[in-house]
Each structure stands twice: as C-alpha cells, then as structure tokens.
Amino acid sequence: MIRVQAEDFDAGAELAAFASGNGRVGGVCMFLGLVRDYMGDGTEVSAMTLEHYPGMTEKQLAAIETEARRRWPLEDTLIIHRHGRLAAGDRIVLVATASAHRDAAFESCRFLMDWLKTKAPFWKIEHTSAGDRWVEAKEADESQAARWNKA
Amino acid sequence: MIRVQAEDFDAGAELAAFASGNGRVGGVCMFLGLVRDYMGDGTEVSAMTLEHYPGMTEKQLAAIETEARRRWPLEDTLIIHRHGRLAAGDRIVLVATASAHRDAAFESCRFLMDWLKTKAPFWKIEHTSAGDRWVEAKEADESQAARWNKA
Amino acid sequence: MKVLYFAWLRTKAGVGEEEVAPPAEVTTVGALVEWLKGRDPALAEAFADMRLIRVAVNQDYAGLDHCVGTGDEVAFFPPVTGG
Amino acid sequence: MKVLYFAWLRTKAGVGEEEVAPPAEVTTVGALVEWLKGRDPALAEAFADMRLIRVAVNQDYAGLDHCVGTGDEVAFFPPVTGG
Numbered sequence A, B: 001m002i003r004v005q006a007e008d009f010d011a012g013a014e015l016a017a018f019a020s021g022n023g024r025v026g027g028v029c030m031f032l033g034l035v036r037d038y039m040g041d042g043t044e045v046s047a048m049t050l051e052h053y054p055g056m057t058e059k060q061l062a063a064i065e066t067e068a069r070r071r072w073p074l075e076d077t078l079i080i081h082r083h084g085r086l087a088a089g090d091r092i093v094l095v096a097t098a099s100a101h102r103d104a105a106f107e108s109c110r111f112l113m114d115w116l117k118t119k120a121p122f123w124k125i126e127h128t129s130a131g132d133r134w135v136e137a138k139e140a141d142e143s144q145a146a147r148w149n150k151a
Numbered sequence C, D: 001m002k003v004l005y006f007a008w009l010r011t012k013a014g015v016g017e018e019e020v021a022p023p024a025e026v027t028t029v030g031a032l033v034e035w036l037k038g039r040d041p042a043l044a045e046a047f048a049d050m051r052l053i054r055v056a057v058n059q060d061y062a063g064l065d066h067c068v069g070t071g072d073e074v075a076f077f078p079p080v081t082g083g
Helices: A010-019 A055-070 A101-120 A139-147 B011-017 B056-072 B103-120 B139-149 C007-013 C029-039 C040-046 D008-013 D029-039 D041-046
Strands: A001-004 A028-035 A045-052 A073-081 A084-087 A091-099 A122-128 A131-136 B002-005 B027-034 B045-052 B074-082 B082-085 B092-099 B121-127 B131-134 C004-006 C015-021 C054-057 C073-077 D002-005 D017-019 D052-057 D074-076
Touching: A010 A028, A010 B002, A010 B011, A045 B056, A055 A073, A073 A101, A091 A101, A101 A139, A101 B027, A101 B103, A139 B056, A139 B139, B002 B056, B011 B027, B011 B092, B027 B103, B027 B139, B027 C015, B045 D029, B056 B103, B056 D041, B074 B103, B092 B103, B092 D008, B103 D041, C004 C007, C007 C073, C029 C040, D008 D041, D029 D041
Parallel strands: A001 A073, B002 B074, C004 C073, D002 D074
Antiparallel strands: A028 A091, A028 B027, A045 A084, A045 A122, A073 A091, A122 A131, B027 B092, B045 B082, B045 B121, B074 B092, B121 B131, C004 C015, C054 C073, D002 D017, D052 D074
C-alpha cells in the first residue's frame, strides 16, 4: 500500500497492523526515517519542507512497490511518505515489507528505500539558522540504488 | 537494550518508544520475527517451543549488541527474544537499531539478526500434526553470519 | 502542453506550472528546453547544464530525446532528495 | 563441575543438568566428552560426531581443546535455531 500525505502517521500502530493475521509471514522489516536536528556540516536544522510532485509521486512509488514484489516473495508492503513542513524529530517516511523469510524482508525493504531516495519526486528544503537551503542529492544515494540494477 | 522473556511484547509500542526524542536519529530499522504456520516442507505448524540457555543467552546477546555498536555509529539498539511455547502468528524476536544514517541502521539490524540466528543459544521444537520435531540449523544462516567476518 | 518546475527550478522559473504552446517543430524534450531557454533568461541559466536536471514526461522519467506534443505534461526538477 | 545439555541432547542425556566429578586427568572439553561417553551409552551415541555439537564453557563458545576444571559450567548443545 502507498500513502502520500501531509499528516503525521503513528509508526507503532502501522507496525502493529502491518501484515497482521497472515500466518505465512515469518519476518517483517521496517524502516522509519526521521528529521535529524543537524545537517552533515553540523548546522542546526529547526525544520524542513518536503515538496513533491503530486501524481508522479504516487505513480513512481507504485512502480517501485510492484518491482519489489516482482523480485521477492512478499506477503505485504507498505510505503508512507509525508510532504509539507516537518520539524526536527518528525517522521518522514515509513517502509515495511513482510515475507516468509527474513532475507526477502530485509532486502526488499532496503531496495524500496534506496529507490525511493533516488526515484520518488520529493525535494527537501532545510530551514536553518543560516537561512533556507535546498538539500542536494547525494552521490552515495545514486550508487546505493545502482547496486540493484545488477540483480 | 536486551530483553529475554517468555511474555509477549507489543511491537508497535516498542517502535513508538524506541530512540524517541533523540534528534540525532535519522533512521530506525526494525526486524520482527514471527512464528509461521507452516514449515519448509509445507507441514502445518500449530505451535513451537523455544528452549534457551538462561545466562548464556543474555551474555551472547549483550556481546552481539556491543559488537554492533563498535562497527556502526548507533544511537540506540534493542533486542527482545522470547522463549517458551509460542503459537503460529506469535512474535518471537524484535531487533531495532537507530542511527543518523539509514545505511548504518539497515546494516546493523541485519548483522544483529544474522548473528542472533547463529550464536544466541535458542532451540526450536515444532509441534506439528506429524509430531514434535527439533528444528535443524540452516547452512544458509551460517553463511549469512560468516559474511560479517570479512568486514 | 503543461510544463512544471520543482524545487530550486521552480524558484528560478518564478512559477510552478505554465501552459505553453511551442511551435510545431518542438517535438522532443531537448527542443522544448531550447525553446524555453529562448523565452526566459532565468530558465536559460537554470538549464545551462542539463546533467543537473531531471525530466519527466507524463509523470515518467524521460531523456532529452523523448517525444513531446500537445496535451503532454513535462516536468523539470533537480535530482530528488526525499526519504 | 556442572554439565548442561540442551535441545535433543538434553532428551538423549535424560537430564538437563548434572554435577560431575571427573578424574584429575580430565582437563579439556575433549577429555570430558570421552569421559562422559564412557559413563553413558546414550551420550556416547549423541557425542559420536562432535561436529554436530556446540560447546560453551562458562557461557562462552569453546573448542574441544578448551581447558575445564572444578567449578566450571560446561554446556553441550546442537547448532542454535532461534530468531
């Protein structure tokens, strides 16, 4: 399931509900991304705003989810991504995968996060004491995602 | 933190509380292991019993946790492992890691699970329609864990 | 044709979205970029190095040689930074 | 010396735990295994292939050449299957 929303989500409740009652699930892997209160250079971050491309976001996330289900035997998947203004400590993204086997759960969750970081049309602007600044894409994110092309 | 217990745990509440309020955390990775209702050969499993070695379990889990914190910059770690009789669908294990970066969170969570599978002194006996059966260790688990020796 | 801009490209363009009617010979993303650059010095600057820009046609990633025409939605944006 | 057995080894041994007092020349895990085999045919069978058995001395994994003595806790068990 894909959810793109401005509202906060309850990570605990999502995990409790996820894949619940499915006896074929042996492992659930979940990743929760949060707004850190500092940037790479140590500057304090009070808040950020996530801009996105409505329509394309949902389309790309659905495509990524379909690809994950093609690659691994998954019983369930969940992607929640927020947009709008977020304060330090706020939840940004949640990705969860459920499978009979822990390998498939771990790998597919990582795959979804890596692709989401490089393909889902979101852009962060950080609000810092030194002013607003668009976050630049990281080379490392591209190479993380590129790993999966070999598979 | 390490918890070895017969009682169930609330995975949602654990996630909600984990690393909460720590502004240096950018990513939380969590793995939840559940009792599947079938075995590899398709036989139905109604329940299993997890025997463990009290004392050594806690000692080995603490050593694994210390090793993970030595290898990755982690803000928090949590391992909960149950013992005793568990029914199909029950929670068995929860491992969570929190870090500034998603790589460290993913990798350390995977590391903890791989080592736990091969080093923590737990043994499963499955209660099936065909009788009770001690689960045999999987070669795959050994090789998964061995990967980390190279690092 | 609808053209969209996101993140710092939106700031440069001064608008998030505009309806444009390029001449008939503009049939690819590349030609559209050149035509947009000719209309607006700020966009000319923003589009100076297209390696820094990602393009989507009808909400799918596309290259500069991708076809575009009337009714298409073409979006320009920097590399994404979500997650 | 305290000896512990887990999982199917416990079933074979018929006990989970026993206090033993091997002779003074039993100073290693390997010697202890041989001495235990001599005392109990069921254990002799269980310990036939020590590659299938894991050993812990005072709750840390140990090899057959590890020293053991009075006051030590020695555990024998199959490869673990938790998680």
